[in-house]
Amino acid sequence: MRWLRVFNSVQWKVVVIYVLLLLIAMQLIGVYFFQKLEDHFYYTFRDDLKSQAGILQEVVKDQMTPGTESDEQKKRIDDILNKLPLDKSNDVQIVDQEGVVIATTSGEKSSEGVKNPRVDRVLQGYEDSTTEVNYQAGNRYMLYSYPIKNDGRITGAVYIEAPMQGMYSTIKSINKILIKITAIAMAGTSFLGIILARTITNPIKEITEQATIMAEGDFDRKVTVKNDDEIGKLASAFNHLAQHLRNALSQKEEEKGRLQSVLANMSDGVIATDRKGKVIVSNRRAEEMLGKKVQHRKDINQILPLTNPILLPLTEEREIFLELDREEEDFTIIKLNFTPVLRASREAIGLILVLQDVTEEEKLDRQRKEFVANVSHELRTPLTTIKSYLEALDEGGALEEPELASRFLGVTRQEAERMTRLINDLLQLSRLDSKKVRFHKQPLKPIEVLEAAADRFRFQCQQKNIDFHLSLKEDLPRIYAARDQIDQVLDNLLSNAVKYTPEGHSVSLSARQKADGFVEVAISDTGIGIPQKDLERIFERFYRVDKARSRSMGGTGLGLAIAREIVQAHGGTIRMESRYREGTTVRITLPPCEPEVTSS
Template structure:
């Protein structure tokens, strides 16, 4: 009886019971949630299939119903049957129990995919006034069906209905099979977890027992302090053993050595350099990263000011925290390193300062980013100030009397409106860049036909090209796969590149839009022109924000200096690349790549 009570009170037994109960509860909750979400997923997917099928049929079948509204019914039935055979795709997805019916405006079936010809001319009653999903249970077979009715209208008038009905038996069967698998997995997981928990509990308690026995043996001497023992399990016995161990000096020494090793390990693996010095400035501790940052060997006992070479050394002893910056290789912009040094005095509790610690941090990138931020703010301020100054001067001129001269006032207002539009475009581009930088811009990616997208882009600029007598050609070398992209965002990129080509191509020049498939599954799209080109020295910075080759010409043509930056962010968000090549005075080629659709993505 005594052994049984000891076993029940043991940590091992408590761990086993608690972990098994937690595992059972977790698996039950996960199972209920999983089955619920699985059923919701399959039903949602099935609704989407029915909706997609109805949308695919709606236009052409609706046109057929309208065209043959007063014609021969045989021709209408024949054409609708042909359209059903051509456009119905649900059967290809193993949904053999799916039936598609086409009804006229009175509810009579005029076309069906059912093998039962008796379904023809049958009339459905109680048809809804809007697109509706519904469930139906067949009392004869006990099967459940999902139905979808979509209205077809032409010129605001109802011409017919699309009725699609599919059996839910296969969906339920799939869920049942997955449920059975989940139950089996749960049983196996529970058994395995229980076995592992027992092993884990024994792994925890066995060493505890051994440590207890060893501590008791080591502390078989005098002791004064005791730890309260509040239980009779292994933890309680361990507390009794440590009552002996607490007074042992060897433990304190071991802990001190362990802390020293930890400190050395931390110093060796820190990403910042650390140098500790005594009150006189002699080095007493250093790590490898400090030597790497300073690119020199540091010897213990060496004066710290000889190592750091500060422009303004401070007096010792150090009484408060100080910060300074050390710039290395200042004459070479590419190799310049900026190191922030933080000096902190070492003051043991209740004692005077005994030394100080210098923490060295490489802040080169932060300083560069801060400089870029300041340049960006300056550029934005300049870009906004220029149109605001123009608007203010013209408004002042109008206020001074120009408003009473209709022709002059109209011209001033036109200029003011143009400058306001320019600021609007600039702010819009800045907001879009901000969303792209913060990864908050949504991308509605889907399969896109490259040929169709490029043809529409060429059509949008055909009129501008004819006005400037520019030859615009579209060249697609071979059959291209569809790309996985956001059509609106890629249209924005194409519009920007083609617009730039039209702006900087003189009259009589030419622009070519070329698309080809790259090895590796990427599709490359290029916009080439015979314009003024870009000097070689400017090519490396052409994608920078607000960077312009010819600032006066760019502003006159209405550019914000952000178009190529936005294009680069959009292409990179599509996991593609964008690059530019140009010969000054001869022309420019801008190319970008987009990923091709794989079968899994298309489906």
């Protein structure tokens, strides 16, 4: 019901309570007042009857001599009653000592000569007053009896029956007046209550409106402080709270912005969850690592492709390595660090997951292990050969045949030289890795360097019936490089080209200046070529396309790795293009000399 909604307002609650308190107070006062007023009128009314009875007793006592009742006596008493200024509404009776009515003011003489039983106690010397209600007429009467004494003897009694309608009419009129006064007082009080309630509720309404505005995010508006009372202090406290919240939210936004900036620029992925494992925060790097969108409120076990799901809540740190297959890469290895967020009571309330891409570290670790294994294998093979031939020589059987002994010693020497080359290459790679190699760079003419390299391999090409082509331009700029190291790179690449090019095919060496000013040297052959799957790893240490063939040709598997390190140390690049069974081209780019270096 709509009218009940009024009581949802504090203002009307205050007014209603105020009016109810006033009404209750007025009712209590009214009940007390009417009780006292009725008692006052009652006793006053009775005292009036007593006074009248006393006067009548004094007037008629001389006429009430025992044993002298006669008609003349009754007449004299009637005359006395008629002459006295008595209330006409009262029924006054004079009763003799036998209780018989001898005179009355009612005008009805039927009661005369009739014994009145209500005066029996009075004739014994007691005053008597009672209130009687006529239920048929609905009237109340006060019955008062007073003894008539003559010379100390009771000779009769005065009996008065007085209606009380007048008294109660007066009380009723006063009651109506008081009710009107109460109604007027309540109306005025209600009006004043509304005004007073507004002085309380208006500031509360303003604070409520401000709280609603604050809930929408606006903290600039302030509540007006009108007084220094409790509500004024509440308004001041509310304004202080709004200021504090504004500062706190501003600080929180700044911290949130810093956190988002940190998360967005972290090299590691971060995912935060609640105690149930639902994602609440993540960064872009985590999505890049996992290769999927990390949806908020999604279970962490549904996001991570784990064989065994994480049991939540987690109370201890855990570390898991996750390997993912990618189309564009061989594999990706992610280290997952799970750190629980704990209360002081050690209760888990969340989880922080840090994702680290350790693919490169894992690759390096695998390469290191593979490198150690390759070095061990490369050293073990010649050592085994040397050992076996030396054991054969030691047994003395080969010494009886000089040609066989010479061949054994030749093989032993070749394997020792192979070990020496391998160790020298390893030492050179180690120096290149540690950046301890100092290149004696100087301005060089590419034509001179390349022609010298061509001269070193023309004879080998002629022996294998391989066509050698040299294509150089005269206007090539000088390069700033170390001659020995560049010669080593060219010798390694030309040696590989000649080794893996069959008879009747060709090897070419050319150079040109690119648009960016760099000098590009190309070494091409029409040999056996390299399969596409091996091109990406061709510059790795100890990597061979055909291990048996490479080892039989005396290669250590480190030449291309050394060539790449030297070229990159000069600020250049090296790359290989090849088609299997069609040929291979290796392209080297070297930076030109700076003008001041050239002029010097």
